Amino acid sequence: MEPIRVLRPDLVVVDWGPMTLSVRAWAGGKPRPVMAAKAAAHALQLLAQLADFQHYLKLDVLDLPRRGRRPAVVAAAAEACRQVALASGVRLTPLAAVAGAVAGQVAQAAWNLGADKVVVNNGGDLALRLALGRRLLVGLPLFPGGPLGHQLSLRGGDGVGGVATSGWPGRSFSPGVAEQVAVWGADGALADAAATVLAGACRVDSPRVTRVPARELDPNTDVPEFMVTTHVDALSDDEAAQALAGGEALARRLLLALPLVGAHFSVSGRKLVITRQAGGGLLARRV
Template sequence: MIRRPQIALLSDGRRLHLQDGPIDLIVEARGRTDAVRAAYDAAALRFTGLLDELCAELPELRSAAGMRTSLKGLVARRMHAAVAPHAVDGFITPMAAVAGSVAEEILAAMLRTATLDRAYVNNGGDIALHLGVGEHFTVGLMDRPDRDGVMRTMRIEADDPVRGVATSGRHGRSFSLGIADAVTVLATTASQADAAATMIANAVDLPGHPAIIRRPANELQPDSDLGARLVTRDVGELSRNEIAAALESGAECARHLFDRGLIEGAVLQLCGDMLVIGPKDIERLESRPRQLEPAVHA
């Protein structure tokens, strides 16, 4: 018997909330009233049972990715496809793309059912986008997503190739091997953005630095896909040169992915400093805008 997730409109009457176990989605669609209603019904239908599908293949999803896979589920295979290009550069499992892949799947179900002007599915900060002609989407960036800070924005236009946004770093729900406060990636899909954000955030690092506290992932979470690999738990005081060096290490990874066509841009943040890779302009704002979709941690 399939477990029923929590499905409800939020108090604003515009956005749909879908939650099942660790999957927590905020969905918004714009278009004709009947089209939006049909899209939300399709999202709820596809969401039901999706977590069970992933759990059925969890052992392989938590294993190091290779170029080939025996995964069967559509979302599971999308996860693998997103991480496979990174497997040659370092350790990565399909779980690095789970949030973006789920967001993509729900958005695809909506668009198969209804014609919409604009829509997004936000899975804990990993966002799948649909933008019709003339539409745009503004993504908010925090210096530290886990606390109040300076807000910046990125505006994604309908004619941009970007349809996925993801953020990774040491303050998120998932463990990170690096020390980045946040790495936000723009890509053509949410699953690609998710995988790339993980890799770039891992690369923002100062290996062996005494001010960085690390612990084996499986001591903190026994079933972690990272096993005994050391994950960052705290970062002490760093000099300006050390911050710059760590950011440059991540930027080198981001440039490599940009040159390979795997990302459209990235914003790397550490200790109040920021590096931008790619053509997207970042606009500094003095206060948090009222209607902004935050690129919080995945």
């Protein structure tokens, strides 16, 4: 099977090894499959670069030198995680932002070819490029594959270049109990790293929560001793409120410190949305 397939004029898919990624590009209101396919080919180059830096990507980001020759995708992941680690106090490796960084690099490739609207989906992490006047509606599920819990109406110029999700049921390793945390902000890598730490902040210790060391799930993980949530029974109202409070507190810190626009939390059916307002303040709503 070819790694790159044009499924529709507005949908190109990359399926190769660990990568499953889609690229959609438009210009002048029309889908541009050639632009999308060329950007998709760049994704395969990024995959090869990441393979060469496997060891580097598993190191604590605060221990990494900020100078030195690195592929742009590696540098983007490391810098996003460095910013989030400093703002949150949570230790990270660049792997926490790799999916978002790849999506961002691919989206930029399509944009550089002349697209005025680009959507790249890398395993649920989105990178977006919207020219002024272009719009996009993004649905955020309550949990992976579940019904929508929130919708984002985005416009070119609103400061959103990425939307990323994390949570215990997905592919992420999380110590938290959130079914889903979504973050939207300036770029995909930053949103990816922020979603990771915010999902982990939605934490509660309860007999209803099962956790195991990450090494039991993946012997090659970069965080072998990290306790990962593998099952959550229905939480009590107090437990869900405690988990949401932890996520909200950290979200406020990150939204004030970094170019992030908003976050959406889903914990045992309870939802919270927190967004940056035009005047710079924050608005939190339980919905």
